[in-house]
Amino acid sequence: MHAVCVSFQMASCGEGENLDTVAFMKLALEQAKIAFDSLEVPVGCVIVLDGKVISSGRNRTNETRNATRHAEMEAIDILLDQWKKLKLSKAEVSKMFSNCYLYVTCEPCVMCASALSFLGIKEVYYGCANDKFGGCGSILSLHTTSCEEVGGKSYKCTGGIMAEEAVALFRNFYELGNPNAPKPHRQPVQQP
Amino acid sequence: MHAVCVSFQMASCGEGENLDTVAFMKLALEQAKIAFDSLEVPVGCVIVLDGKVISSGRNRTNETRNATRHAEMEAIDILLDQWKKLKLSKAEVSKMFSNCYLYVTCEPCVMCASALSFLGIKEVYYGCANDKFGGCGSILSLHTTSCEEVGGKSYKCTGGIMAEEAVALFRNFYELGNPNAPKPHRQPVQQP
Numbered sequence: 001m002h003a004v005c006v007s008f009q010m011a012s013c014g015e016g017e018n019l020d021t022v023a024f025m026k027l028a029l030e031q032a033k034i035a036f037d038s039l040e041v042p043v044g045c046v047i048v049l050d051g052k053v054i055s056s057g058r059n060r061t062n063e064t065r066n067a068t069r070h071a072e073m074e075a076i077d078i079l080l081d082q083w084k085k086l087k088l089s090k091a092e093v094s095k096m097f098s099n100c101y102l103y104v105t106c107e108p109c110v111m112c113a114s115a116l117s118f119l120g121i122k123e124v125y126y127g128c129a130n131d132k133f134g135g136c137g138s139i140l141s142l143h144t145t146s147c148e149e150v151g152g153k154s155y156k157c158t159g160g161i162m163a164e165e166a167v168a169l170f171r172n173f174y175e176l177g178n179p180n181a182p183k184p185h186r187q188p189v190q191q192p
Numbered sequence: 193m194h195a196v197c198v199s200f201q202m203a204s205c206g207e208g209e210n211l212d213t214v215a216f217m218k219l220a221l222e223q224a225k226i227a228f229d230s231l232e233v234p235v236g237c238v239i240v241l242d243g244k245v246i247s248s249g250r251n252r253t254n255e256t257r258n259a260t261r262h263a264e265m266e267a268i269d270i271l272l273d274q275w276k277k278l279k280l281s282k283a284e285v286s287k288m289f290s291n292c293y294l295y296v297t298c299e300p301c302v303m304c305a306s307a308l309s310f311l312g313i314k315e316v317y318y319g320c321a322n323d324k325f326g327g328c329g330s331i332l333s334l335h336t337t338s339c340e341e342v343g344g345k346s347y348k349c350t351g352g353i354m355a356e357e358a359v360a361l362f363r364n365f366y367e368l369g370n371p372n373a374p375k376p377h378r379q380p381v382q383q384p
Contacts, residue, residue: 007233051309065282065341066272067310080258090257109342111306114325118259133342140332142302150301150325151259160306 021125024048024103028127031058031071032105032169038063043171045071045104047079051098055079072104072112074117094120098153103124105166106160107134113142117152124157125184127166213317216240216295220319223250223263224297224373230255234361237263237296240290241332247271264296264304268311280357282338286312288356290345297352297358299326305334309344316349 024046031044035058047055055076061067079100083093097120105127108116113135116124124136124143135142136157143157216238223236227250239247248265253259260370271292277286289312300308305327308316316328316335327334328349335349 062282064272065276065280065285067312068268070308076260084257088257090254093257109306110332111303111310114301114303115260120259133339140302147325
């Protein structure tokens with residue numbers, strides 16, 4: 001995993017980084033740290049509407065015994081449940097999503113990147129690149145027009161926001177999970 | 193959408209088609225028909241363990257107001273809920289999935305194909321190819337080793353099982369949904 005600054009349709013990472021962007025990514029990193037403390041692969045995210053966090057999620061694949069429960073899917077489902085309770089129509093849900101921003105500590109994987117396109121998210125900011133399975137530029141570019149033929153929407157995507165912090169969490173996680181590490185405080189983790 | 197017979201790691205479609213395979217695909221088609229009658233994009237699936245259907249699902253993106261609720265995701269979540277109630281461990285869930293077969297009327301999309309790899313399904317049979325966004329051979333081959341670096345498993349995948357029936361359902365669906373069709377019985381459908 002490398003901490004690279006990859007900007008697709010916006011250039012907001014680096015020294016001129018928007019303060020709000022950093023603030024929201026810090027909240028996503030807090031979610032990732034909660035995942036870390038729960039012995040989960042440390043990825044976290046928040047979803048923002050009108051400048052406010054309206055949902056957050058962290059990777060819970062171990063806790064849920066469901067390997068698809070990535071941080072983004074968790075945050076999405078929490079949000080959809082809220083909107084379901086408000087009895088929003090499908091059109092209203094789409095409209096809401098089209099104004100949402102998602103901040104996630106690691107580039108969305110292929111599964112999550114296509115889900116975000118289906119849902120019609122407005123914009124995604126991520127921390128470190130997902131060189132193995134990233135769906136927003138690293139392996140595939142599902143945030144561009146890739147999903148449009150099947151009802152998805154393209155979305156702006158900017159990487160490299162506080163990437164070093166995200167990578168540090170991964171590094172600590174895998175070091176602690178290494179069965180050969182001296183005096184391990186926890187069991188090795190199978191899933192990357 | 194074309195009804196092609198694509199076999200990746202097994203050749204079981206065509207005249208020598210296995211009777212069980214056809215029987216399970218018929219059940220998946222029944223699910224697709226229920227989706228059709230509910231004005232949903234008509235895709236259905238069943239999950240089979242030890243020769244018995246243990247879960248089924250149909251596309252419910254409109255009903256749930258959630259564009260990610262494809263037939264496979266529905267069937268998967270029903271199954272995981274059952275296993276959660278049985279308090280299966282993560283290892284036990286993985287073991288169960290590794291013996292499951294999924295039959296779906298249309299090739300899994302990129303999102304669903306990667307989810308099935310994360311979960312470690314044993315084998316997938318599908319009806320017609322998904323030429324626009326298929327993740328099991330048409331656009332990507334996520335059933336092969338693509339997901340392994342991120343904890344996924346490869347799985348056997350065979351297409352072309354009762355593909356004509358699946359395509360006929362799609363054709364009827366889009367014809368009925370066509371705003372220019374004479375005397376439409378229902379409203380046009382936005383999502384493919």
